[in-house]
Amino acid sequence: MKQVGILISGRGSNMVALLDAMGAGKVPARCALVVSNKPSAPGLERASERGVPTAVINHKDFPTREAHDRKILEAFREAGIEILCLAGYMRLLSPVLVEAYRNRILNIHPALLPSYTGLHAQRQALEAGVRFSGCSVHFVDEHLDHGPVILQAAVPVLPGDTEESLSSRILKYEHRLYPEALQLLCQDRVSIREGRAEIDLPLSDYRALLKGLIDLGDEE
Numbered sequence: 138m139k140q141v142g143i144l145i146s147g148r149g150s151n152m153v154a155l156l157d158a159m160g161a162g163k164v165p166a167r168c169a170l171v172v173s174n175k176p177s178a179p180g181l182e183r184a185s186e187r188g189v190p191t192a193v194i195n196h197k198d199f200p201t202r203e204a205h206d207r208k209i210l211e212a213f214r215e216a217g218i219e220i221l222c223l224a225g226y227m228r229l230l231s232p233v234l235v236e237a238y239r240n241r242i243l244n245i246h247p248a249l250l251p252s253y254t255g256l257h258a259q260r261q262a263l264e265a266g267v268r269f270s271g272c273s274v275h276f277v278d279e280h281l282d283h284g285p286v287i288l289q290a291a292v293p294v295l296p297g298d299t300e301e302s303l304s305s306r307i308l309k310y311e312h313r314l315y316p317e318a319l320q321l322l323c324q325d326r327v328s329i330r331e332g333r334a335e336i337d338l339p340l341s342d343y344r345a346l347l348k349g350l351i352d353l354g355d356e357e
């Protein structure tokens with residue numbers, strides 16, 4: 138069983154998807170600590186309800202990003218954390234955390250990377266007029282929404298979509314995608330070669346996995 142730590146800043150719906158997948162035994166891991174940088178994050182209570190220890194490490198209490206990250210690193214190390222998952226964590230990581238957990242930090246972003254990084258990814262997709270968008274789980278490096286992509290899910294942009302309707306269509310797939318990616322990592326099926334993530338699965342299993350990660354517009 139891998140020991141997983143989760144970083145949040147807000148409602149934590151992706152965190153819940155991960156906790157539930159671990160709790161159900163779908164992902165061979167256990168979450169030993171959820172850390173929020175925001176004391177008011179609703180996700181904290183959702184973690185506690187599921188019996189997961191939580192901590193608030195408020196960035197406002199630290200003079201620099203590095204000092205804040207050092208405290209987070211200390212908390213995760215004490216809890217024996219091997220893999221970090223960012224789930225709506227609204228801070229850029231400093232090298233303090235990235236180097237300590239190199240290739241063991243995952244993030245989920247609501248767009249098909251490398252398109253539409255940063256805030257309002259769904260609005261960016263609508264403004265660009267693309268026909269498909271989606272979400273990506275990737276390894277985290279020093280740059281914003283950057284690092285080798287592990288898995289992606291694709292959803293259509295439909296006529297009349299608003300930022301809200303597209304966001305909720307994507308979010309439904311985020312909740313499927315993130316546990317799948319964490320499962321692959323925990324099963325040691327993800328490796329990095331020449332800056333890209335490779336997934337060690339028989340092609341037929343990989344195709345079956347992808348089938349569950351594509352919305353052809355007939356789900357609503």
Ligand code: GRF
Nearest residue numbers: 148149150151225245246247
């Ligand atoms: C999600 O859309 C995620 O992709 C992005 O921030 C949002 C967090 O939502 N990084 P939640 O806190 O997981 O509900």
